[in-house]
Amino acid sequence: MNYKMLGRFISMILAIETASMIPALLISLFCRESRPVIGFLVAMAAAGVASALLYLLTRGAGTDFYAREGMVCVGVSWIALCLFGCIPFVVSGAIPHFIDALFETVSGFTTTGSTIVPSPSSLPKGILYWRSFSHWLGGMGVLVFLLALVPVSGRNEGYTLHILRAESSGPSVGKLVPKMRQTATVLYLTYIALTILNFIFLLCGGMSPFDSVCTAFGTAGTGGFGTKDTSIMDFSPYIQIVCTVFMFLFGINFSMYYLILLKRVRSVFRDEELRFYVLTVFGSAGLIIWNLLRNNVYGIGDSIRHAFFQVVSIITTTGFSTANFENDWPAFSQAILVILMAVGACAGSTGGGLKCSRVIMLFKIMKRNVGEVMHPQKVKTVRLSGKPVPEKILANTNAYFAAYILLMVASFFLVSFDSFLLGSPFGFTENSTAVLSCFNNIGPGLGKIGPSSNFSQFGILSKCVLIMDMLAGRLEIFPIIVLFSRKSWQRG
């Protein structure tokens, strides 16, 4: 393990975090919120000093940096990011308990959007902004941001690929252009452009500039923290439609936008994952509309709007809501939403979940295995968008799915055990959907943790388990698991 290089990365990540707190500090100053100002100043001082100290301690870092270092580096950087990111919540008194503040911060950076705050609208403006901005930074990834800023040079410069892979989502992460720095820049410029477009559309709908910025951040990172107690419910249908469209766009693989820029639209239409994503959204929404109309929940217009909003919000793992689906909707519609929670968005997007491409591959692997049972000598290649998928990626997908299921089962056990010990009011529905929702970085669950409620009544153990789930879900499990392996920390 190259500890110096690890320290160097954390130092740079903390420097970025310090800088990114400046807008939140200015908003707090502008709104004359005294305690949040102190909170941000303390956090910036702590992160700044830690960053400078680490920088001084890690001079002369070697260049030995391989896949293992990349994984550990991403895992540790994210934990450091969250630990320093929760300081403003604690010091300002907005969320006085450390575990609660950490939960909120992790939920922010991992773009989950599960909250422990009963009434977000009563939070100070600076704190609200910081919550939403953490979604934006965590959505595309803070290390990818770093890769866009810092030039790589010297021996072994290819190591940056290990970082991109560990932080970005999807089974096979590659570059868009030959240079890592340009790849990261292209990704972030697309991200910024779409976010600004989203902001302008929201502003045109009469949303206040502050709410527009926060909602745009929440949408871009597919996060889900809102500025109101009722998420997007009380905003106009126009705003809800804008949110639906942009959530949908942020759930698409960002390399598709690059292909469109290169005028290679045909390869975009040929992309199997994108087709699956679009069909799933329309299919699920159609079924829910049918179900809502049959049960007379809403009229036809409202059914279409609410069904599409909820489906897109859940499949992209954003977690905004325009309806209290946990109470008002029939069981079949709820079941569809729960299934979509696990499917998730496209690989290479800001969304979480299993990812559409993994679902497609798992299905094809299963199909191949069924074929092999009947024809044991059969040789078959699994293809995605017409291209053969290497066996190694298929094996990784299987391993990922196994780890995904096992970790969720273990988390569900721990959360249920904690509920039993504390005699909490949460039952099977709450415990299972909380784990599902956090692991897939969605936000709300069903039952008493639906869109207009919160996670504050979980016990400390449950919150810790959910924090780990959110991190594991965002970083796709392995960067977090390797932190618990003794081999990761050995020298050499």
Add this chain to the structure above:
Amino acid sequence: MKILVAGNGKVGETLTKELADEGHDLILIDRDAAILEATAGKYDVMTLQGNCASMETLRDAGVGSADLLIASTGSDELNLLTCLTAHSMNGKLHTIARIHNPEYMGQVYEMRDRFGLSMTFNPERQTAVEIDRLLKFPGFLKRDTFAHGRLEIVELKIDGQSKLCDQPLSNLPGLINCRALICAVLREGVTYTPNSGQFTLKEGDRIFVTASSDDLSTLLRNLGIVTHKVKRVMLVGGGTVSYYLAEMLLARHVSVSIVERDPAQARHLSEVLPGADVILGDASRQTLLDSEGIADTDAVVSLTGLDELNVLVSLYANRRGIPQTITKLGRMEDTSMIENLPVGSIVSPRKLSCNNIVRYVRAMQNQTGAAVAVHHIADGQAEAIEFHLDGSAANTDVPLKNLSLKQNVLIAGILRGSEVIIPGGNTTFRAGDTVVIVVSGDTVLLRFNDIFE
């Protein structure tokens, strides 16, 4: 510049490293996903799996916007087809093909013109040329040539009996009594640029000396290195490099014996090289080497496809007291793994061919004051860079002693017209000169003016 490299083999990977260091946008194409994966983890490049001669793969790689394609797969035919296909898709594309089959060598220039290739390269033949040059001057471990062959940087090892051992550099002119300059010293894996006369040479140092090509024999004689003219050479391994080398040596009337394990290849060699003794047998059996008279040869060159075997054969030859041993290393990235083993000179085909290609790429960019050639010396820890000075060069006609150069930078030689100047304190340079600079450490020199503080 956007460069496509087809074939991520030994040559392709070295090219990737060199060109990525120069800041180009590289896209690697290979059939083998595992090899691409390993390279992508080392260098900042993009990779693409597929057949490099197929239009679909080339289109995916963005051939339309590329500036240069280098085809370096192991197959000449595939390389040619790749270049032709790519060129038909993008008329402005420059193409470089690796052509190594001896049967095509007679027609390589004609092929280049007819197929619209910008350049061809042949790592095997270049290796043979390099070995031939070393065999002409036994005593030097390595020779790098600059300025159209007029100026050389040669590598020497200081042993206990050497005249130079334990001598400070200020005594050097009196000892060697010819125009030469020590431009780098490799001691225990670290490279030093000797800037002061107090630097003392020690046993085990490897020194890099600049001299005019005409002075090389004088230099050897004055250093007290007694060498015999090479008359009998044993080549171990009968591949393409051996063929080219045997051809060159036979033309100089050197007696050549080639040890080859494969019967078909041995018969083929005996057909195409009537003057050589071809011996069918396994070079890892020392009785074979002994019975074929390894002890009586002047030089042993290990050229099999296995680096390990080459090292072993050279070690054995050295123990038997053969005056000169040359070891080919095909796969090893650098020589640090076998440092301090007495294997004689080391040649690496993958490195040799890169110099020409890098030079071509630089010429394509046509930067004023940019380097025209870069050679890696001292196990890659130092670079010898050749510059042509034009009007943009700073500090012309100022004596060197009045200039402040960057640390680790040394002016190794100047070529003015046909005259080679080994620089001293009063030397000046002027526009029109060709200057060779040696730089070690992390200092990067892109233009000549970068050498000044």
